[in-house]
Amino acid sequence: MKVPYGGDYNPEQWPEQVWKQDYELFDAARIDTVTLGVFTWAQTQPAPDMYDFTTLDRIVERAAAEGRQICLATGTGALPPWLAKAHPEVNRTDFEGRRHRYGQRHNACPSSPVFRRLSAEMARRVAARYAGNPAVIAWHVGNEYGGACYCDLCAAAFRGWLRARYSTVERLNAAWNTTFWSHTFTDWDEIEPPSALTEHWRGPDHTAFQGITLDYLRFMSDAMLTNFRDEKRAIRESDPHTPVTTNFMGMYRPIDYHRWAPHLDFASWDNYPPDDTSQARMALTHDLMRGLKDGQPFWLMEQTPSYTASRDVNPLKRPGLMRLWSWQAVAHGADAVLFFQMRASRGASEKYHGAVIGHSGRSDTRVFREVAELGAELERVGGVTLGARTPARVALLFDWDSWWALEISDGPSRLVRYQQVVLTYHRALWDAGADVDVVPVTADLSRYDVVIAPALHMVKGDLAERLEQVASRGGSVVTTFLSGRVDEDDNAFLADVPGPLGPLMGIRIDEWDARGPEFVNPVCFDNGPIVDARLLLELVIPQGADVVGTYGEDFYAGTAAVTRNVFGAGYGWYVGAGLDQTGVCWVVRQVLDWHNLSGPYPDVPDLETAVRVTRDGTHLLFLLNHNPEPVEVVARAGGLDLLTGARVHIGQVIRLDARGVMVLRQ
Numbered sequence: 228m229k230v231p232y233g234g235d236y237n238p239e240q241w242p243e244q245v246w247k248q249d250y251e252l253f254d255a256a257r258i259d260t261v262t263l264g265v266f267t268w269a270q271t272q273p274a275p276d277m278y279d280f281t282t283l284d285r286i287v288e289r290a291a292a293e294g295r296q297i298c299l300a301t302g303t304g305a306l307p308p309w310l311a312k313a314h315p316e317v318n319r320t321d322f323e324g325r326r327h328r329y330g331q332r333h334n335a336c337p338s339s340p341v342f343r344r345l346s347a348e349m350a351r352r353v354a355a356r357y358a359g360n361p362a363v364i365a366w367h368v369g370n371e372y373g374g375a376c377y378c379d380l381c382a383a384a385f386r387g388w389l390r391a392r393y394s395t396v397e398r399l400n401a402a403w404n405t406t407f408w409s410h411t412f413t414d415w416d417e418i419e420p421p422s423a424l425t426e427h428w429r430g431p432d433h434t435a436f437q438g439i440t441l442d443y444l445r446f447m448s449d450a451m452l453t454n455f456r457d458e459k460r461a462i463r464e465s466d467p468h469t470p471v472t473t474n475f476m477g478m479y480r481p482i483d484y485h486r487w488a489p490h491l492d493f494a495s496w497d498n499y500p501p502d503d504t505s506q507a508r509m510a511l512t513h514d515l516m517r518g519l520k521d522g523q524p525f526w527l528m529e530q531t532p533s534y535t536a537s538r539d540v541n542p543l544k545r546p547g548l549m550r551l552w553s554w555q556a557v558a559h560g561a562d563a564v565l566f567f568q569m570r571a572s573r574g575a576s577e578k579y580h581g582a583v584i585g586h587s588g589r590s591d592t593r594v595f596r597e598v599a600e601l602g603a604e605l606e607r608v609g610g611v612t613l614g615a616r617t618p619a620r621v622a623l624l625f626d627w628d629s630w631w632a633l634e635i636s637d638g639p640s641r642l643v644r645y646q647q648v649v650l651t652y653h654r655a656l657w658d659a660g661a662d663v664d665v666v667p668v669t670a671d672l673s674r675y676d677v678v679i680a681p682a683l684h685m686v687k688g689d690l691a692e693r694l695e696q697v698a699s700r701g702g703s704v705v706t707t708f709l710s711g712r713v714d715e716d717d718n719a720f721l722a723d724v725p726g727p728l729g730p731l732m733g734i735r736i737d738e739w740d741a742r743g744p745e746f747v748n749p750v751c752f753d754n755g756p757i758v759d760a761r762l763l764l765e766l767v768i769p770q771g772a773d774v775v776g777t778y779g780e781d782f783y784a785g786t787a788a789v790t791r792n793v794f795g796a797g798y799g800w801y802v803g804a805g806l807d808q809t810g811v812c813w814v815v816r817q818v819l820d821w822h823n824l825s826g827p828y829p830d831v832p833d834l835e836t837a838v839r840v841t842r843d844g845t846h847l848l849f850l851l852n853h854n855p856e857p858v859e860v861v862a863r864a865g866g867l868d869l870l871t872g873a874r875v876h877i878g879q880v881i882r883l884d885a886r887g888v889m890v891l892r893q
């Protein structure tokens with residue numbers, strides 16, 4: 228047993244003599260796992276009533292004969308042209324109302340009965356054909372689900388989804404507050420998808436009716452989930468056990484992965500960070516993916532060994548970076564390290580996307596050498612990390628509904644972005660080296676000492692009570708500006724802001740001031756720094772809370788910006804303004820220090836630490852040096868470095884090379 232290592236492999240793009248060379252190189256790099264058939268629909272079903280698995284048979288047989296594990300795709304990530312021609316309604320209609328013709332990928336209307344029938348049939352046939360092959364260790368349904376469709380089939384499905392949610396038009400009218408602007412609906416058929424032709428102007432975030440748009444986002448996420456479930460159900464007809472997944476895209480706004488997660492047997496995701504300084508962001512996303520299945524390990528389904536091709540500028544991963552980021556994934560719960568792609572496409576949009584094997588087929592490249600070195604390292608480490616869990620005492624709440632509701636809202640500010648607020652608070656936790664679970668608002672919070680809920684715009688169900696329980700038993704809850712504003716239907720609470728969070732926070736918000744990015748109001752902390760606050764500044768009226776930070780300027784100078792409320796045996800912290808990173812770090816550090824939850828090296832910049840606990844209770848401490856120069860620290864605990872076999876003693880100076888990694892078994 229070891230961490231599966233390999234990635235997407237598309238030998239159908241080359242003559243078979245190339246396959247021999249591929250497997251020789253895979254041997255050299257210890258590639259033991261291949262993801263096959265992600266885009267094979269046009270090949271496996273070349274005509275409506277013709278299925279042809281000749282090539283896929285040879286590909287699967289060859290991989291099995293070569294001793295590889297197979298993650299086998301259903302192949303439905305892109306439509307075949309004949310299908311789009313024969314049934315134009317399988318093509319999507321875009322936000323502007325244009326019915327698309329054949330092109331690109333991920334291009335099917337999720338509500339199309341023809342697409343649903345034929346994609347499920349393809350999954351059924353693939354599973355029936357290859358189920359029972361011991362090389363197949365997982366099924367990979369579709370690919371990177373996303374986007375949206377606004378066609379008449381989706382409109383009809385949306386109305387059905389609304390009927391199921393609200394039962395009566397009266398309840399729907401109440402939820403959408405339709406007495407506003409004469410929108411009272413009298414029949415389900417009057418409801419249109421919210422698009423550029425209906426409720427929207429200036430694009431998908433500018434809507435006249437937030438309730439309609441919010442429900443359409445929920446519906447579209449559910450519609451694509453239905454597509455996944457169609458195929459999974461078809462697979463299960465012939466294979467009841469092999470795990471089924473689909474590759475997610477991390478913090479991807481259009482799909483609520485929390486609603487999907489129960490239907491996947493394990494989570495997996497594709498890590499393509501926007502730049503090479505996104506180590507904290509990647510850590511957050513790994514933690515989010517791990518949180519989808521209650522802390523169970525996930526697969527890193529894709530990463531590039533070198534560069535992407537999809538961006539305007541595609542920087543090269545520096546030497547050591549691919550290894551460092553691969554270990555970062557493992558440190559945060561990845562139980563597989565896979566690349567896109569094994570051999571570079573010859574043509575089309577990914578011909579310059581990085582690959583383990585380039586167009587020349589050479590093995591004496593830097594990229595191949597680093598891939599092979601990591602392969603050897605993963606083989607040496609073996610299976611010790613598989614199934615290991617993260618012992619986090621800190622939870623960061625992540626909520627797609629709050630993300631959507633905040634960003635489709637008219638007012639207070641279009642400049643406040645949910646992801647940016649979350650990233651700032653996570654960065655503070657990451658800098659401090661705290662192990663963090665990123666969890667949905669429905670998660671069991673009883674195991675956490677600290678719960679951080681940035682921009683918790685929407686408060687649903689019993690969340691406020693569960694947050695109060697965290698504080699009551701001695702924990703700390705931190706929330707921010709624009710929290711506790713709306714209920715599940717995106718209607719304002721008929722109460723003081725922050726609504727149901729008011730008692731826990733011991734405050735009320737009287738007014739708020741939105742300003743452009745150039746406007747700064749300093750916030751002064753008692754016994755702390757003076758930091759900048761921007762974008763949104765709430766005027767906080769303490770209702771029992773202690774003032775921790777005050778505004779420095781304007782007519783509200785001297786009033787509360789940051790407060791801390793004693794609640795039971797714990798605290799509710801409220802940050803009423805968009806503090807800069809220094810300010811957020813200061814607040815978060817106060818909280819972590821109170822609970823003694825910072826990591827071993829909170830003051831060493833860009834030295835990341837993460838802990839996983841193995842099935843037999845052994846602690847693995849990962850040290851990841853994201854700096855381009857070496858770092859020396861004093862060992863806080865002893866152990867065996869699994870990568871070098873060196874023994875580390877408490878108090879010893881540890882040296883980590885530039886972008887170096889250490890995995891200490893304690």
Ligand SMILES: [Zn+2]
Pocket residue numbers: 319320336337338339376377378379380381382
């Ligand atoms: Zn559609």
